[in-house]
Amino acid sequence: MQRPNYPSGKDLLSADAVSRFDLDDILERAERHLQEEEREKAGLPPLQPPAHRRRPKVIAALFDQRSTRTRLGFQAAAARLGHQSIDAYDTDRGRMGTSTGETLEDHIRTVELYSDLLVVRSHLEDMPYRVARLSHLPVINAGNGADEHPSQALIDLFAIRHMRGAIETLSIALSSDTRARFAVSFVKMLRLTPPRRFTLCCLPDVPINPAMREAMTVLAGLGTEIGLVHDVRRTLDHDVLSIQMQDMSKFAHAALGSDAVDKEKETEPFTITARKILDARSDTLILNPLPRFSELDPSCDSLPNAGYFRQVALSVPMRMAILERMLSGVPWTGQAAARSAPPP
Amino acid sequence: MQRPNYPSGKDLLSADAVSRFDLDDILERAERHLQEEEREKAGLPPLQPPAHRRRPKVIAALFDQRSTRTRLGFQAAAARLGHQSIDAYDTDRGRMGTSTGETLEDHIRTVELYSDLLVVRSHLEDMPYRVARLSHLPVINAGNGADEHPSQALIDLFAIRHMRGAIETLSIALSSDTRARFAVSFVKMLRLTPPRRFTLCCLPDVPINPAMREAMTVLAGLGTEIGLVHDVRRTLDHDVLSIQMQDMSKFAHAALGSDAVDKEKETEPFTITARKILDARSDTLILNPLPRFSELDPSCDSLPNAGYFRQVALSVPMRMAILERMLSGVPWTGQAAARSAPPP
């Protein structure tokens, strides 16, 4: 995997690109977009009149992995900012990167001349890095293979802060396959605002992804109390539980509401249900990057713990904040590590 | 079919949702959009300067039935209002409603958080009702199975009033399969402005759809003279003929201009031709929700009777009026019936 040094902070490819300063700035921008939206709905005048915009910008989506939610999410955020999206995936060529490098290069160099910002999602880990190197435009990594998904991590941090307050004061649990790209970005991003306590909930007999292990070591070094459990019930004393499918678990990809799941969900260790939450008298905030599989039982939806639909709503002002910041050329000032090769 | 009570008038799911007050308001709004469009084309200043808009709205199309015209129509109307459309049909899941209810619910709940208004077209009759119940957003039923298509009925009423004047003074004929969803919405909508005379032209040996029969009974109760004929020639003394394909007729779905059609069109009872119109010395206004099949012969296109292309043009200001009204939160104040279960 080629992941070259690149000199500028123009791109959001990894959680490493984000500094504490950047995080504070982006959370504040997202909060402001949220407030303006709420004021508009309430019929109140805007706090800040929209800056005079000279011409709409063009956001190009280069996705070779299907994604209804992420694609619509960026499209909606762009629309609300007055910009437009184009679907610049080169369907003539099949998957990006299976064609020759030169052809990909030509495609990117052409698309970038029609656009102002590129959003890349790929099954190939090096794809957003290649695109970022080829283009002078800002590039958002919206998921690359098993590597990272930093914009989703920013959405989760915004949701937690908005719904539970300062992250440094909180205990946060993550139930996830440790190779999930969102999970890695999320734990890496937590280094900027280390929680009081962080607990990973995962399968006991599957090795922990080295990138996840490293991110947890960083958190430990910053003073976070680290825990490891193998049953979501053991996370229900935390302030927050971010839960995802465990790829290797018994129920992985099982359909919600199927008989098999319904019969065993109360004993299956990686499925959260209303009964488990009520039994634990838990007020843990439950987050989930929808769409969900069997890990999150719909019985939870009516509990006050259910934060995941609010989380989707909060994704709009956060994606607006990310687009607006990057379109106006503000660089990401994270560690140099963000700009060099990832773990091989 | 679940079609629950819902408390608000946020949605346009049925002709029942529309009151006489609503109809007057929406016709006036459509007329105003039309005037502004014509003034703009003539280089005249707008009558009303456009209200200061704080951010573009997002219109989400949830279509599991193909529709070039309706989809483009709403997209164009949204664009002219300065809004944007997203295609939120969840292609990952196949047809809406064939997946589990929970998954549809999750999809709707997510899409609604990215959008400001939902336009639903489905082969399932209960789909727009389910979406409307799941979402706090305004929902437009753009056709649901064999049930209704109320926005198309509003377009037709606008076309008739614009081209022939006050509907109460007119004789109106409808040649259509009586189970066609547009036809049902159209006749139900006529109750708000009952024509002097209403004639249904349909196949003699096919039972009339109960919903259509009921809507005609309502019209009769309001003083409209009701007629039933089985040949379009018998409608050519009316002020207006709205003609659609008869699903069970000999020529149903036959290609325009095919030899079989050309040979028999002058005798086939559900096809309107220029010769029939000229023979009857008729000045009946002909309407048709394009695309047409064999029911409307192209020989009619050059006659002054042909109103169907003007009708498409008038669909733009009407769809603009519907979107604008619903986006600004004005409720539909039609009968309570609109909010309860339809005939099973």
Add this chain to the structure above:
Amino acid sequence: MQRPNYPSGKDLLSADAVSRFDLDDILERAERHLQEEEREKAGLPPLQPPAHRRRPKVIAALFDQRSTRTRLGFQAAAARLGHQSIDAYDTDRGRMGTSTGETLEDHIRTVELYSDLLVVRSHLEDMPYRVARLSHLPVINAGNGADEHPSQALIDLFAIRHMRGAIETLSIALSSDTRARFAVSFVKMLRLTPPRRFTLCCLPDVPINPAMREAMTVLAGLGTEIGLVHDVRRTLDHDVLSIQMQDMSKFAHAALGSDAVDKEKETEPFTITARKILDARSDTLILNPLPRFSELDPSCDSLPNAGYFRQVALSVPMRMAILERMLSGVPWTGQAAARSAPPP
């Protein structure tokens, strides 16, 4: 092929539609859009504040030939002007023109009522002419069979003038299959600003397309020195080389970077490489309407001669200029020939 007389200059179907006056005007408009874009990037105020726009326009794309670049190019230009694009290709009907004429007519007449301008690309040569005749809207021919592609020719003229100055003073070479639609439009368009010298580079044993031959005869009559060569090396003393794939050449459609191409590219007569340019100590500006095939070796990309990516960037202000001019109703005032039948 029906290519009827049409009375107005509303459409851009052929290079013939463009007069010298039109060319000067469109180049000036494109230059102005480019300047405004550069001023905006530099944070400078606009030279001309954008005119008060009353409502966004709708650009309908009717493409039955796949085209990533042209489609995205018009979409991006429309977006930057604040307009929106709709994809009005009637997927229900298969390729345009294989259905009956009546049905195509209905489709066009409907789409035009939702739109303000139509962009047509078709495998059928008469398609844009049929659409232009059916619609009162301005129509852009974005490529029709083996006939013309006039907007691409305008892009190339703009690129040449912007990068090399007044075309009358230049020597221009074109290496192309002589039946390529862009090539024909390009040479026809050159009549408006005849270069000092024009050289065609093509296969020695393939007959020259009569339309190309005629366009070259016109140039000769205007005083341009005409040449014919069969090896790109013989064009490297020119100011400009516009190079395209030669359909009948050995390497036609061969993948860039394939072993077969790499081994022979220095001897293959229709492939330009860095070595050939450097050996000739040439400062010829190389243009190419990307995507490229084997005719343009990536080794050229780092040379100052490479003008093709800049050419793509310049396509945005030119497409903006074309859309803006046609949307505001300014007619093309080219020869009457543009409005009558093309060579059969």
